[in-house]
Amino acid sequence: MRESIEVVIIGSGPAGLTLANLLQRAGVGCVVLERQSRTYVEQRQRAGVLEHDGARLFEEWGLGESVLAGTTAGGMLEIRLDGQPRFFDVAALAGGRAGRIVPQQVLVGRLIEAFLAGGGDLRFEAAEVTPHGLDGSAPTVTYRDTAGVVHEIACAYVAGCDGFHGVSRASVPEGALTTYTYEHGYGWLTVLADAPAPYHPLFGIHPAGFAAQFARGPGASRFYLECAPGADVGEWGDERIWEQLRLRLGDAGLPTGPITEKLFVEMRCFVADPMRYGRLFLVGDAAHIITPMGGKGMNLAIADAGVLARGLRAALREGDERPLAAYSETCLKRVWDHQEFSRWMGEMMHEAGNATLAGPFRRQLARARLERLFSSDAAARAFADLMA
Known part of the structure; x- marks a missing residue:
């Protein structure tokens, strides 16, 4: 079965669903392919804090009410050193920039509902998802549905939002990316x-x-x-x-x-540079892994999606390729800033306690x-x- 759409998004985690909702509001056609079931995706629990900039992104794109309704602000940390509590008011010290307490499964569920309510095309249990022709001008993505029918989707761009072990980065030829790792x-x-x-x-x-x-x-x-x-x-x-x-x-x-x-x-930490190969753009964990320390993983994925959505809108609706060309450079600056912070915070929290480390x-x-x-x-x- 042959189809065509402007953007194929592989993966329906926070990165893929954020991108899908933003493209929908930008009037850019997209389809989301997810290999897991909807139940699995909506119950998967990982992150729990949305940064101030992430909340602002949803508000700026008109998703604040549907995504953030009922969530609570979180700006205080408790640090217990040898059992003695100390409190650190992040929001007060950061000029009032408070994050939101939003468990990932809640955020994902709301993003799914918002996308489907707007007429979005989200296909769960898509097997054997495979991108083709990424280095050309007319890529395609094939997959097999639950009935065994093979679909071929022609598109202008592919967004790889399928995590560290997904097919997106694995589809990039060896040597096309420089990768950095740290244990x-x-x-x-x-x-x-x-x-x-x-x-x-x-x-x-x-x-x-x-x-x-x-x-x-x-x-x-x-x-x-x-x-x-x-x-x-x-x-x-x-x-x-x-x-x-x-x-x-x-x-x-x-x-x-x-x-x-x-x-x-x-x-461990992992960064791929650039976060693009031809018509494929890597988003979130497909491009970088960061430790949970500091709560940056989901937030980096959402930030990537915001940068890519603006770039795709400019390229497909305004004929301006410059924001899309700058996607990797723009995202990697934030990625390395957060990698450095997460490493610094991790060293402090672990080594201050464990002398044998x-x-x-x-x-x-x-x-x-x-x-x-x-x-x-x-x-x-x-x-x-x-x-x-």
Whole structure:
């Protein structure tokens, strides 16, 4: 079955759905192909905080009410050093720029509803998605639907929003991209539990290792526990998890609940340069991976989508190719800024607690770094500016 559309979007995570909604409002035709089911996509829980600039992007494109309705502002962090709480007011120190507490599954669900309500074309369970002719002037994308019918979609551009392991970046010839990687030397056990959410995002710095707790809805929490690289999730039973969380978060009475998910996360970074090959544009995790520290992953994906939407609108509606040509350069400046911040924050949070990670000297350096956030207004504002 042969079809044609201006833009084919591969992937329906925050990047793909944001781009689809923005293109819809720009009057640019697009179709979204997603290999998973709608139920899977709407239940997938990852990030939980939308930055100030992300919220502004949705408001500027007329999506504020449908996407952000009922969400709460989040501008305060709690940092517990050896069990002693300290509070850091990001919004106040960043000139009132507060983020929004928006669990990813809520954001994705609302973006799906908004896109479909506007007549959008979103195809779930699309198998064998494959881009073709990306280095020419008339690319196509093929896929097989649930009935076994093969579709071929001709388009002007392809947006690869299908994550680190997706087909988009894998379709780029070897050597066309320069890739940068970094391993942090530790991992995180990430735990999703039906446990009461903290009032503020919570970071625990302790000699036993780093821990954190973030809201994923009023009755759900995402916990993080520092562990050795390549840790076996099977060695982390529920009892051990709660024991370590109580210890590292300095809360003997930490409310518990059923654990619904355990995953090991390699703390690694990845950046592809450029974020484009011919008529293919890489968006979000397809182009870059960042550690969860600082909550930048979903926000970088949404920012990429905003830059690409403006570039595609200019190229397809105004005949101006310049914003599209600058897509990679524009996005990578933000990507490297956030990579540097995430690395800096990760070092401070982990090394200030765990002396075995980098040695006693670096532990004292990390503690000095942390103390400066609460003793120097200039240091606090610089940290808040990047956090916001």
